[in-house]
Amino acid sequence: MSDRTVTTTVLTQVAARILLIPIFVVAIGIMIKGYVDIGDGFSAGVIASLGVALQVMVFGPEELTRLPVIQRAPKGTFLGLLIALLTAFVPAVRGQPLMTHWPPAGEAAIHFGTVEFITAVAFDVGVFLVVFGFGVGVTATLARAQERKSSMAGLFSRPGDAGEAGERS
């Protein structure tokens, strides 16, 4: 942290910490209520990854390694894509059109509180994982690039020196 210019105040840091959990809760809420109200896995993924981006902006890229969930999110992209593809293609194996959901409209679904378990939710969980993983991955890449740039700032002082000319040829 020493070579980074610290621009955040205690107020921002506290706000960022306090907001992290509510952001995740809102994201999950949006993902689940998508079937009765506005919302879906895509917007939930965007909101959740913005929550992570906020932490990285305030506390630096080390934040990404602190929570195992966030650390593994980029790999979760593949899991999410697999879940989404399975909900799309499994009906095709059963002789139905792609993306036919189960249970069908009008039939009773298993409830957990007010949440209904239908395959459409599984699809959205997959989409959520894809978007969240992508968002976290992009944040991590940008944060690392920024870090590298600031740590290398002393090494390459001026443009147009030997290192740069070598790269151009």
Next chain:
Amino acid sequence: MIVLPLGILWFGAVLLAILDGTRTKNALLAIGLLASALLATIWLGFDIVANGPRSMVIGGWEQGVGITLSVDTLGIIFATLSLTVLLAALVFETANRVRARVFPALVLFMGVGLTGLFFTGDVFNFYVFFEIAMISAYVLASYGETPRQFRAAFLFIVVNLLGSMLFLISIAAIYHITGRLDMAGIAAQIPLVAESPVLLIATLIFVAFSTKLGLFPFHFWLAPVYTGTRPSVAAILSGALANIGSYGLLRFGADLLPRELADGAPVLIVLGTVSIIYGAVQSVSRHSPSEVLAYSAIGQVGYIMIALAIGGEVGFFAVILYAVINGLNKGLLFLTVGLRGWLVGASFVVGAFSVAGVPPAAGFLGKISIFWAAIEDDAWSIVFLVFLGSALSFLYMFQLYQRRFWIAREDEVESSRLPQVIVTALAIGLLIVGLWPEPLLDITDHAVSGLLDSPAVGVSP
């Protein structure tokens, strides 16, 4: 059954994205998956030729509400062609050692995009698959990861994003005018709409697909990109990805907007003519093999445009035949760039004969079909133009042959045998198509009658 090729490719692509593609084992797995998707496509093709087009509305929704997947003979031809070129490029790169862990996965993702857009009956879904293929192409263009490849990739991305943007705008405009996104619905609505707004949309679509193809005024990106990328990627871009352009022009022009296509025919003829002459003259003046091939690609697109402008049964027949053979030619010739050895030399000659339209190579069929279309149309100037273009292509291909394979250089090292064998297999394929063309001609004929009979795919239940 209709989703089998897509399913294999999609699950395979996700699986390979996790695995390390530089390992031969994983690259072989990718080859196996791509080959089985190709076989599934051919199997689907037999069924469609026998029983007519198939379609499926995703999620069991009503026609016109849900997204339609529909496959007809035209889609099958282009899917088979693209998957064949992708497979050849992937096998070639595996034989040469894959250098990036994502390469096999990206080739499969491009397969998903291409197969998907050839198999869809919905214009927005077409755009989605189009972007899947394009995004894979953007990453593939930087494959090799030297500054040269990054420069090529950057140019490719900027120009093609512009093309995609135009296409997206025209889809929005189609939806605004017709209120439909399914191709069957659009084809039914378009004749009821005033012509002038549709003509604007048709122009935008034409520009978008011509940019993909590299037709004359939109060709500026093509030569630096094809010369900057690695040979296998150049083969993929020009043999597989460029098919989006010819398929898109046929599907949107001949199938959805036939009235606008007929109106624009004079423009297509002018642009096609300029493209043929410009491509041929530039090719004659170039020395590096990939540059000659890149400019030759610009010229070849001109023939497709002229055939499209002539239209009707013979015209569309020539478009499909020419696009298929041109894809195979380009796939073969770009792979020979950078290889040495007598097998490669012989394969190059086959490819060169095919580009120039000399029998028994398959290119002869493409040229003769365009001659035929021009004669039917009484367009003698086009007959002369095609003859001139062929003569010039004969000249530049053999200039290249002379410089590359005739003069033995001291520092030359013969390439390893396996890549040579792959290129030879493609060349033999071109010869077989040239010597025994009946299956290709029959299926092309079937596709044309499908294109002219039904207003659009997806009408049949």
